[in-house]
Structure formats: structure tokens, C-alpha cells
Amino acid sequence: MRRDTSNDKEDKPAGSPAVAGSQTLLRGLDMLDKVVDGPVKLAELSQRMELTRSTTHRLANALINRGFLTHLPRDGYQLGPKLIQLGFLAQSQADIVQIARPRIEELAAQTEDTVHLGRMENDQALYLDKIPGRRRVDISSRIGDRQPLTSTGLGKALLIDAQEAEWERLFDDDQAGGAPRADRATWFERMRGYAGAGHAFDLEENEDQIRCVAAPVRDVSGRIVAAISVSSAAQYMDDDRMTTLSADVRETANAISRDLGWTPDAKPARGRR
Template identity: 30%
Template sequence: MAGNARDPGVSVAARLLALLGVFDEKASALTLTELADGAELPIATAHRMVRELVEWGALVRAEDGRYVVGRRLWKLGLLAPDQSDLREIASPFLHDIYGATLATVHLAIRDGDEVLYLDRLAGHASVPAVSRVGARLPLHATGVGKVLLAYAPREVHDRVLRTLTRITPYTVTRPAQLESELRRVHRDGYAQTVEEMTLGACSVAVPIRGGDEDVLAALGIVVPRIGRDRARLVAALHVAAQGIGRSLRPA
């Protein structure tokens, strides 16, 4: 970082930003000591500033005592033009899918080695789901995550495949099996999961492409079971994803 936060000439704002700058995709939950060390601040100064950030809603103290980014910062992040435009453009298409299926619908992007949920419409069916707007979940265990992983840069792909954690008994943790599924995403145009993130919840997801055909996001749906409905669900998602993609392209 520019300068040293311990320098008396460094502004309070710079010290607060230094604390927030310690967080990244590899360090999303930090102790007070880790924050102080990362921001190069005395522990007493870091404690006082972290307390103020918690009071404002920029940080949240988790049950284990570590600090994570709070929802107030997340809401500010949604005002960034790229994410706010994507959510606004995608919203009517999400509502169309929800209206046709009454199932939970997700709009997500990749944030580092995780899925970041930009929008979510909760379905009527009693399907357990841990997703929420602003949540980050594993790429390898979610439908939208598998889509995003299939089109992620090679270094992301390799990192994720080295750390496949088991979340339910059905989570795919063998790299060769996941590789095969990711190849099918390219071939068939969709990904699916069966109780890999949450027992009792299955998902189907498709990519959303921009004007240059790059995959910008993923659109998914969560249902109690897929079975014979897969083709219908995939078709509905593809229509919506194509509509979102067209709307994102400059006129």
C-alpha cells in the first residue's frame, strides 16, 4: 500500500481504507490481529477503527471472533455500473422464469474462486437453499458455479480443482469427474447439481454471454428434483440468458 498507515501524517480515511484493503478472496474472514498486521496499524488503533466500521455496517464480527465484510459495503458495491446494470437488465427475465416455474432463480457472477450471488427470487416450493443476495458459495458445488468455473481462467480452474471440499455426501470432489462435467457444460450449454450444496435441492444453470461472447454471469434455477423437467428448465433458462445477453450489448 502507498505509505505506512502508522505514519502520523496518514489520514484517518487512508487508515480505514488500509483495513478494508486487507480483505480479498483468499482472506475473507480475518482476526483483529491479522487486520492490524495487514494494514500496518497498532493493535489499539486497529481495534478502535474496526469497532467504528462494525458500527457503520462495513464489517461484521462473526461468531468465531473474526471479521467479515458487511452488507452495507455489499450494497454500495452493487451501485458499481457493471453489477447494477446487469441486475437491472436481468431482473425482468428472472421474474419471467419465476412466474413460469415458481422456483428459486439465481443470477450470479464469479468473484475470485467463489460464486457471488447478485440477485435471487425465492421460489414457492419448500426447497432448502443457503443462497442469498451477496452470498459467496463454492464454484464446484453449485449449478451457477459450475457454469462460471467452466469458463474461468485456467489458473482459477486449477486452484479450485486442487481444493474440492465435500459439503454433502453428493458433492463432486474427484477432479476427473468435475473436469468431465465442465467439458459437458461447453458441449451441452448447461450445468446441473443434485444435492451437492444442500440436501433436497437440485439446480440447473446456463451461461450469460456478452457482445463478445465472453461469459459474464450465470443464470440458474433451484428445484426439489430435475428428472423429466430438465429440458424444459434448460430451455427456459437459455431463452432468458439470451435475452439478457442481447440487452447487455451496445445498440
Template identity: 35%
Template sequence: MAATVSSKLLSLLGTFDARHRRQTLSGIARRSGLPVSTAHRLLAELTAWGAVRRLESGEYVIGRRIWRLGLLAAGEVDLSRVAEPFLHDIHAATRAVVHLAVREGTEVLYLDRVSGHASVPIVSSTGSRLPLHSTGVGKVLLAHAPAEVQEEVLQHGLTRITAYTVTEPGRMRAQLHRIRRDGYAQTFEEMTLGACSVGVPVEVDGQVVAALGIVVPDLRNVRARLVAALQVAARGIGRTLEPGFHPPEAGLG
């Protein structure tokens, strides 16, 4: 029986996974078993709909529309819904930018953001992904990630983004130890110049399932207050989530 157009489209989408999140046309065609010409035509349709996005490099990635559909999965819907009032409470108390994030492979995926009024540069948005090693929420998630994920980032993922990004494996390993010991992470212009951040873990049954973070222009004189506000909210979210809750599997990437 000949493959239908819908089955071909699903075959194309099925080539994307934790280890193949950025793909070339030829790679997608090879993994889907479709001719390059067919894959090119169908990818154009998927791009127009928003299911995939073509980068300047020519590679393809999953588009925001698919990501929004993915948020309908029970785990992330429950997490975002439960966390939303806590995010607004933190924002009301601090007037800062507040994030809810989870780990996806070797990146941090932002599930929600409440914007503040401070003049601080922000590169994240709901649905965006950033490196784990250069953000407050990312460092928290990295500190509590499986050992193989930590090693992958330490050996291959410490890309320099600003002059202040930590790129030495030994220094990052020491930071991850302090994060687990102290219960929070901090960054100083490591992702964007003019932006500092703190992040804390959200735990359910002793397992870290997400991270909360705040971005501000300067942490001096406010870090302790921000960490306390985040930790109160994180405990509230953790208590509200169902026992045994865990987000969708986050692979190595």
C-alpha cells in the first residue's frame, strides 16, 4: 500500500528526537526514507504551517506551533498551570522578570515567563531554549541532571556567550557542587550583558522537576531576598503538584 501524504509528513516529523533536533534536508530525507525532492516539498508545507522552522544555516528544527501542541501533554500543562499564580506572586513582590523552566537534553526550555518593568535585556521567551551553563535556571537544572548530562555539558557544551560565561569545566563543576549545597544558582552577565539571575529547584518527592528564576540588572543587596522569594514559591509549587509527578523525559540531547 502506497504511503499517504499524512504518513509522509509524520515520517518527516518523526525524524526529530533528542539526538536529532537540528537536521539538514539530506539527513531528514535519509532518516525518513523519502526522496530528497519529496522531503523538500513536504518540509516547505510544514514550515509554512509552523511545524518546523528553517534556520539560516539551512538546517531544520521543530517549530513553535508543534511546541505549543506539546504543552498540551499532561505533565507540562499541570506544571505550567500550577506554577502560574506563584510566578505572578513573585513578580508582584519583586517587579522582576520571572521564569519557569525545565531541562530538555543539554538545554533549558522556558515554559513560562512573567515580564518585569526593569530595564534588563532578556533573550528568553516562552518556548525558547538556551544553554544550561549560562542561565540561573539552567545551572540549577544542570546541577541536578544525571551524571552523563553533566559530563556532556562540561566536556562539550561550555560555549562562551559573553566575556563572563564560565567555560572552564573545573570551575563549572565547583559551581554545580555549590548549587546543590546552597540550594540556588546565580549568574553574572553570563548569558547577556547587563543581566544577572538567580534560580532555585522545584522538587517533588525529592526529585528536581523544574526550576524557577529571576533576572535583574544587579544582584547586589537583593540576592538573599530574591532567593527567599523563589524558594517559598518553589516549595508551594512542589506541594501542589501531584505526588509522583515528573515532566516528560528529558534526554541527553
């Protein structure tokens, strides 16, 4: 039978409470991780925690009293309502521009090209931030600009998870609204490729002689909430360099996503009709 050593350090003489308190806190946090995938019964939770049932039960009850866990009589322990509240508060306090800024500054320095951050708003790509590159390339975009989703790399990255019916609606709306003319069949073929690759290109479709590589940024649920792009003159963005840049842009977008709480397995399945 496993020996319960949970109180060994907690019963130490005066001078060690900080150590004991830290150990209890870490155990509580570990317990939250153990039930993250769904309800867990006491015996299984005890095994996962490598503690006796009595210690596991006592620790779980403390978390229940604070709202971090709940107990379902037939199913076991699961995450509690306090975490929902904290999650909403954390999300409301997360400023994506502030979070992304160090990442996109690093990407701009690495590539020497202009980096944008944007999100979707009212069926347009809204530019939230811009880090100018070191090259003498005039990129006409400005923070606060709104551009067509279907002709910009940033916009296409924002649409990677959308159904084709949504692509069709937005493509038709943009074409009717004055976006640069595009061949429908070519656009859809490219978008299917972008959806599979996890990044998108602007091949001088929105601005003459300007190309870009873009990738989506996801939140904790896996939903696309923003996108980043690297833009430069076509002379610096031949096909080979765009292919090479794609990995760097995706890596930076994924790093920002992780800062927002995303994990790779949170990516939603992409629906198609």
C-alpha cells in the first residue's frame, strides 16, 4: 500500500512554511491539469497524482471550496466555474497588439521586411499594427486601414478555416465592391492550397509589385482571431523566398497563438461544402 507522505514537509518546524505552501500550490495546479480532459473519479485521480486517496480527496475538496473543481457523483472531478470566470477575465485583458508586438518586431528584424498584424472586422481585414522593414520599400498600408479579405495575404490567412460557401460570398462581395479583379477558379484553387498549408500569399493581387506571406493567429479555442504577414517588393519576394518565409511566418503566428493560450490540438476541424 502506498504511504501518504503529503504531510511530511508540512509538519516541519517553523521556518519552512513557504516550502510547504509552494508544494501544496503546485499539487493543486497539477490536479487541475489531471482533470482537464474531463471528469476523473477519485481512484483514477489518486493514481494520476501519485498520492493516496485521502490526500487526493482532501486536496480536491479544497479546490472545490474555491470553485476551481466540481464533483459529479457518478462521473468524478472536473474543472469548476471559477476557471470559466478567470478565463473570461484573462481573455478580456489580453491585448493582442501588446502580446504580438515583441514577436512581430523580431520577425521584422529577422526578415528586414514590413510585418503587419490584423484581424477581421465587418468582412474586411483591419490592420492593427505595422512594423516597417529595413529595406527601402514603400508599403502603402497604415494602422487602421481596412482592405479586402480576398485580395490581401492577411485577409486570406484570416479565411483559412472558413467554408467554401463563405469564401464564395466574400469573393463575390469584394469583387462587386471594387477589389482588384481576380479569376474565380484560380483564386479558389489557391485558397484550397493555403488552407492545407496553413499560410497564404498575396501575389501582387492587392498592390502592384508588392508580395506577402501571411499566417493565422489562433486563440485558446483554436479559432482564428488575427493574422500576421510579411510584405516586401516583388524583387525581394521570388517564389523560393516566399516558400522559405512561410515557415518563419507560421512559426511566429504559432508563437503568438501560444501566448494567447492556443495548443496545436485545439485547432478546429475545417468544414467544407
